Amino acid sequence: MHHTKGQPKTWLDQDAIAAWVFLAPALLLLSVFVFWPIAYLLYLSFTTGSFTQAGLSWVGGRNYWRLLLSPDFWQVLWNTVYFTVGTVIPTLVIPLGLAVLLNRAIALRGLLRTAYFIPSVTSLVAVGLGFRWLFQTDGPVNAWLSPLGLEPIPWLASTTWAMPVLILLSTWKQIGFNMVVFLAGLQTIPQNRYEAAELDGAGPWQQFWHITLPGLRPTLVFATVTTAIFTLRSFEQVYVVTGGGPLNTTNLLVYYVYEQAFGQFDFGYAAAAATVLLAIAGLLVYLQLRVWGDEA
Numbered sequence: 001m002h003h004t005k006g007q008p009k010t011w012l013d014q015d016a017i018a019a020w021v022f023l024a025p026a027l028l029l030l031s032v033f034v035f036w037p038i039a040y041l042l043y044l045s046f047t048t049g050s051f052t053q054a055g056l057s058w059v060g061g062r063n064y065w066r067l068l069l070s071p072d073f074w075q076v077l078w079n080t081v082y083f084t085v086g087t088v089i090p091t092l093v094i095p096l097g098l099a100v101l102l103n104r105a106i107a108l109r110g111l112l113r114t115a116y117f118i119p120s121v122t123s124l125v126a127v128g129l130g131f132r133w134l135f136q137t138d139g140p141v142n143a144w145l146s147p148l149g150l151e152p153i154p155w156l157a158s159t160t161w162a163m164p165v166l167i168l169l170s171t172w173k174q175i176g177f178n179m180v181v182f183l184a185g186l187q188t189i190p191q192n193r194y195e196a197a198e199l200d201g202a203g204p205w206q207q208f209w210h211i212t213l214p215g216l217r218p219t220l221v222f223a224t225v226t227t228a229i230f231t232l233r234s235f236e237q238v239y240v241v242t243g244g245g246p247l248n249t250t251n252l253l254v255y256y257v258y259e260q261a262f263g264q265f266d267f268g269y270a271a272a273a274a275t276v277l278l279a280i281a282g283l284l285v286y287l288q289l290r291v292w293g294d295e296a
Helices: 014-044 062-069 071-088 090-102 109-121 124-134 140-148 162-187 191-199 204-215 217-232 236-242 253-263 267-292
Strands: none
Touching (some): 014 267
């Protein structure tokens, strides 16, 4: 059905039908693998949770009330905030500096880009096992520190040092990906802006602050959102390196959900915790896009 000039388009016109036909496969996949699981998660969080329909019963908001009253949950929430903030900041600052450096014509630029990117495509489980070996009490890190007169530090058994080890692992793993993203963003900034600024007497720092950063705003939004999501869903690091210890100090929200669901078989409670994680991730993305979205 063609619309005539001056007549508003309807959802039944040919263009709209064609659009819906092309969108249908993606919408179907999203419905099956995203929307339905989220809806079922919300439903499960208000039940006892069970492998069988017979064992499933409605409990209302009891699971959320248990979360509010659980000291372990609040500690895990604090651990997750600490881990997220401690990971996101260096995984934005360090790759940005590396990208600015490697964007210039320096020797071995291609080799350095590859070297920094390799951790991003390395298995997180393999990396976790490597860090666990490096930071064990009689491991290489303490061996390197011993000539400085330092006593061996029980990195993974310390309530102070275990979390920084996980943050270091996650930062090292994410740096290469963000560096490539920033390099791509730098390519979109016209070179003549730098040339004009240089003619006006602007130094490297002034060029970075007034040209590079404003030009990278869309890239910064993307890198911040993806890094925050990557960090919030961290599981392998905890599972392989610390197991949530010592004394629950490295237990993150995703690992806590896993423990409650497949360790305690308390699926309703685990679904409630997972819903809180989903809400935190959604709120974080919303705030980031709200603050930076218009400018970007």
